[in-house]
Amino acid sequence: MLLSLCMIVKDEGENLGRCLDSVRQEVDEIIVVDTGSTDNTIDIAKAYGAEVFSYPWDGSFANARNFSLEKAQGEWILWMDGDEEMEPGDANVLRLELHSRNENILLLQLRNYYGDGEPNPYQMYTLAHHRLFRNHLGFHFTNPIHEQLYLPEEERRVVASGAGLTVLPVRIHHYGYMNQAIHGKQKHERNLSMLLEEKARDNSSLWVDYHIGSEYYRIGEYEQAFDYVNQAIAQFLHARQLPPSILYALKYAILVETNSIANALEGIRLATSLYPDYVDLKFYEGVILHGQRRYAEAIEVFEKCLEMGEQCSIHLSKAGVGSYYSEYFIGICYEALGSEALAEAAFLRALKAYPNFLDARLKLDKIGYAGRGERS
Numbered sequence: 001m002l003l004s005l006c007m008i009v010k011d012e013g014e015n016l017g018r019c020l021d022s023v024r025q026e027v028d029e030i031i032v033v034d035t036g037s038t039d040n041t042i043d044i045a046k047a048y049g050a051e052v053f054s055y056p057w058d059g060s061f062a063n064a065r066n067f068s069l070e071k072a073q074g075e076w077i078l079w080m081d082g083d084e085e086m087e088p089g090d091a092n093v094l095r096l097e098l099h100s101r102n103e104n105i106l107l108l109q110l111r112n113y114y115g116d117g118e119p120n121p122y123q124m125y126t127l128a129h130h131r132l133f134r135n136h137l138g139f140h141f142t143n144p145i146h147e148q149l150y151l152p153e154e155e156r157r158v159v160a161s162g163a164g165l166t167v168l169p170v171r172i173h174h175y176g177y178m179n180q181a182i183h184g185k186q187k188h189e190r191n192l193s194m195l196l197e198e199k200a201r202d203n204s205s206l207w208v209d210y211h212i213g214s215e216y217y218r219i220g221e222y223e224q225a226f227d228y229v230n231q232a233i234a235q236f237l238h239a240r241q242l243p244p245s246i247l248y249a250l251k252y253a254i255l256v257e258t259n260s261i262a263n264a265l266e267g268i269r270l271a272t273s274l275y276p277d278y279v280d281l282k283f284y285e286g287v288i289l290h291g292q293r294r295y296a297e298a299i300e301v302f303e304k305c306l307e308m309g310e311q312c313s314i315h316l317s318k319a320g321v322g323s324y325y326s327e328y329f330i331g332i333c334y335e336a337l338g339s340e341a342l343a344e345a346a347f348l349r350a351l352k353a354y355p356n357f358l359d360a361r362l363k364l365d366k367i368g369y370a371g372r373g374e375r376s
Contacts, residue, residue, distance in 0.1 A: 217254060
């Protein structure tokens with residue numbers, strides 16, 4: 001067998017068929033580990049030809065995932081969740097790629113949607129994620145919640161060097177953090193309870209404080225979120241490890257959200273020096289400069305964001321920071337400087353990149369653009 005799909009599920013009856021439809025023609029086997037479904041999840045999995053295994057829930061997503069790996073016979077492992085689906089046609093691309101690859105781990109383009117209603121490509125975060133790896137080489141999962149892939153020593157050296165990481169043109173859409181999914185499954189309460197249990201353990205992951213902070217950020221508890229993300233940064237530094245880029249992104253997202261930016265410029269510039277290819281951090285630098293009324297400097301930074309653009313990378317990135325959000329902020333900076341024509345042009349570029357960008361439309365209406373009848 002070339003390719004095994006490995007999944008762990010619980011009560012995914014509403015989503016599982018969509019997920020399996022997106023990959024079923026290109027995988028050689030489907031391994032579904034069920035951790036206690038009470039709906040029709042198991043029946044749906046069997047209808048798609050999956051091998052279904054029951055796994056008594058022991059409080060660890062990593063253990064359940066590792067159990068699924070034990071059952072897989074394929075040369076390659078693709079792992080997904082029930083609330084995901086692959087872009088139509090991309091599963092075929094993935095399979096073709098595997099025939100010519102020498103690597104042991106490959107990254108796929110994960111698109112995490114947020115907000116209400118239907119998934120919106122203008123409301124998502126992208127990340128190049130380790131969803132594909134060779135079987136029987138020692139890859140396995142660690143951490144009870146927000147499990148992470150453990151790499152064999154040789155692969156760790158490759159990843160640490162920054163070389164040999166290939167991002168395939170294969171997209172996975174994840175809907176599990178849209179508002180209706182979070183509230184319907186009470187994810188925040190479940191996740192926070194598990195994370196606090198993990199933190200109480202002597203050998204807890206360096207990541208646990210970040211994930212706790214992220215949960216608090218998601219529900220608007222910014223003070224607690226800020227405390228935990230700072231603790232996470234301190235934990236990595238104490239372990240003599242560079243804090244991952246996503247920690248700094250969360251920290252400065254909180255400061256911007258709460259308008260606590262008076263003394264934030266030095267810190268964000270340190271963060272951008274650590275991760276000069278991370279457009280989100282550069283964007284926060286521009287927002288902080290704008291908040292400090294340093295408009296000309298902010299425009300330069302936002303123009304740099306536009307140069308950096310948007311691409312799926314190993315940094316979790318919010319859609320728009322390298323395009324329409326930066327154009328929008330360029331517009332409000334020019335507006336503050338009294339350059340109405342330049343502001344108008346920037347708002348128009350933002351609207352071209354995101355046609356339903358309400359804030360940009362309102363700005364154009366405010367400066368009288370709609371009144372001239374130039375906009376269709």
